Amino acid sequence: MHLFQYRDGKLHCEDVDLACVAEKFGTPLYVYSAGTILDHYTRLDAALAPLDHLIWYAVKANSNRAILKLLADADAGFDIVSGGELFRVLRAGGDPAKCTFAGVGKSREEIEFACEQGVYSFNVESESELEQIDQIAGEKNLRAPIALRANPDVDPHTHEYISTGSRENKFGIALGQLLAVYEGAAKMRNIEIVGVQMHIGSQITEAEPFASAIRKTTPLVRELKSKYGIKFFSIGGGMGIIYRRALESGSGKWWHDHGGESSAFSIRDYADAIVPPLRDLGIRILVEPGRFLVGSAGVLLTRVRYIKQTAEKKFAIVDAGMNDLIRPALYHSYHEIAPVKEPSKSPNLEKIDIVGPVCESGDFFALDREMPEVHEGDLLAIMSAGAYGFVMASNYNSRPSPAEALVHGDKVSLIRERQTWEDLVRGEVEPL
Numbered sequence: 001m002h003l004f005q006y007r008d009g010k011l012h013c014e015d016v017d018l019a020c021v022a023e024k025f026g027t028p029l030y031v032y033s034a035g036t037i038l039d040h041y042t043r044l045d046a047a048l049a050p051l052d053h054l055i056w057y058a059v060k061a062n063s064n065r066a067i068l069k070l071l072a073d074a075d076a077g078f079d080i081v082s083g084g085e086l087f088r089v090l091r092a093g094g095d096p097a098k099c100t101f102a103g104v105g106k107s108r109e110e111i112e113f114a115c116e117q118g119v120y121s122f123n124v125e126s127e128s129e130l131e132q133i134d135q136i137a138g139e140k141n142l143r144a145p146i147a148l149r150a151n152p153d154v155d156p157h158t159h160e161y162i163s164t165g166s167r168e169n170k171f172g173i174a175l176g177q178l179l180a181v182y183e184g185a186a187k188m189r190n191i192e193i194v195g196v197q198m199h200i201g202s203q204i205t206e207a208e209p210f211a212s213a214i215r216k217t218t219p220l221v222r223e224l225k226s227k228y229g230i231k232f233f234s235i236g237g238g239m240g241i242i243y244r245r246a247l248e249s250g251s252g253k254w255w256h257d258h259g260g261e262s263s264a265f266s267i268r269d270y271a272d273a274i275v276p277p278l279r280d281l282g283i284r285i286l287v288e289p290g291r292f293l294v295g296s297a298g299v300l301l302t303r304v305r306y307i308k309q310t311a312e313k314k315f316a317i318v319d320a321g322m323n324d325l326i327r328p329a330l331y332h333s334y335h336e337i338a339p340v341k342e343p344s345k346s347p348n349l350e351k352i353d354i355v356g357p358v359c360e361s362g363d364f365f366a367l368d369r370e371m372p373e374v375h376e377g378d379l380l381a382i383m384s385a386g387a388y389g390f391v392m393a394s395n396y397n398s399r400p401s402p403a404e405a406l407v408h409g410d411k412v413s414l415i416r417e418r419q420t421w422e423d424l425v426r427g428e429v430e431p432l
């Protein structure tokens with residue numbers, strides 16, 4: 001479910017008119033719906049009720065402090081991939097004891113910081129990393145809690161850049177080698193074995209790869225439980241969402257809610273696939289959803305600057321660019337684009353490219369998209385931009401990063417100021 005709907009001919013986020021938000025804070029602007037995020041969290045929590053489970057939000061999907069605070073208040077923990085993310089969680093009032101620290105290349109400084117703060121677990125991806133954590137924990141007279149990341153070698157049927165659980169990926173340790181690495185870990189004085197973890201990829205739109213990865217890993221989980229008394233099995237995140245919504249011809253809705261379910265397969269499907277093989281393990285299950293919680297809870301608002309008609313094509317040049325939302329350029333991903341002013345019941349359709357101002361031909365949001373006629377000055381909402389949107393923004397072309405706003409009911413708050421040109425040169429230093 002998400003809470004972006006037309007009301008009285010105007011696209012709303014919850015009870016707030018998006019045109020007013022754009023007036024107030026300018027464009028390009030990310031707008032997030034707190035109600036949508038909480039709804040996703042609550043429904044996942046309910047679906048996993050048969051398991052002793054914890055939901056730990058993958059911070060990298062959207063790390064704005066206001067979002068972290070919202071989820072911390074809802075009792076979520078956090079899956080972090082850097083010292084910077086841990087710092088953010090702490091600033092948002094999150095509990096380090098409810099954080100797992102993932103990632104293949106943790107630095108000494110990051111490991112020290114996470115040790116001092118007392119994270120729940122380091123999710124370790126190699127023997128070298130394990131040795132490094134053992135050494136650093138020793139220097140601090142601590143025992144570092146660890147889980148090894150298993151690579152179950154399954155094909156999650158997703159974009160190659162976001163597949164992580166096949167043996168060709170840099171992630172995790174092959175199932176066949178895992179026990180030996182655990183044996184090594186058990187001999188390290190400053191390491192405490194607390195769990196096992198996996199994460200097979202992102203934007204996975206079927207339940208089977210999750211179930212298959214679990215089936216492949218459970219024998220090992222049982223063995224680790226009896227040998228080392230591990231207390232958790234983290235099955236990672238990766239649940240996909242619907243980016244492409246069928247056009248409803250003649251309804252005037254260019255983007256349309258699909259039965260209230262914004263996961264590509266339903267939460268039910270997911271739970272039905274994973275709960276049975278996990279229930280009998282008698283161990284705490286962690287899930288680490290990122291995109292699923294926040295993806296469809298955000299839009300990128302952008303205004304059309306110019307219409308340009310060439311011999312070949314018609315372009316709408318908007319004020320957002322690939323530096324603001326890189327997903328189409330990076331993954332060729334599809335985002336619905338909805339006019340903020342609702343089109344008439346039977347609009348004239350035309351094919352148009354929606355492109356940004358950045359000097360790259362990869363700077364597009366939609367190619368040959370069938371849309372109701374677009375005009376200069378129109379406000380457009382690029383849908384499902386709540387995950388891997390702002391967090392991947394850059395200052396390429398010296399474009400200040402966009403602002404972010406959070407809607408809750410009829411309230412809207414600015415949660416990040418738009419950068420200024422001054423911000424762009426801050427930190428630059430004259431050479432000697």
Ligand SMILES: *Cc1c(COP(=O)(O)O)cnc(C)c1O
Pocket residue numbers: 058060061079081102103199201202203236237238239288289290291292387
């Ligand atoms: C990125 C990541 C996640 C979240 O992935 P989503 O597809 O956003 O759910 C979870 N766990 C780990 C270890 C990750 O790296």
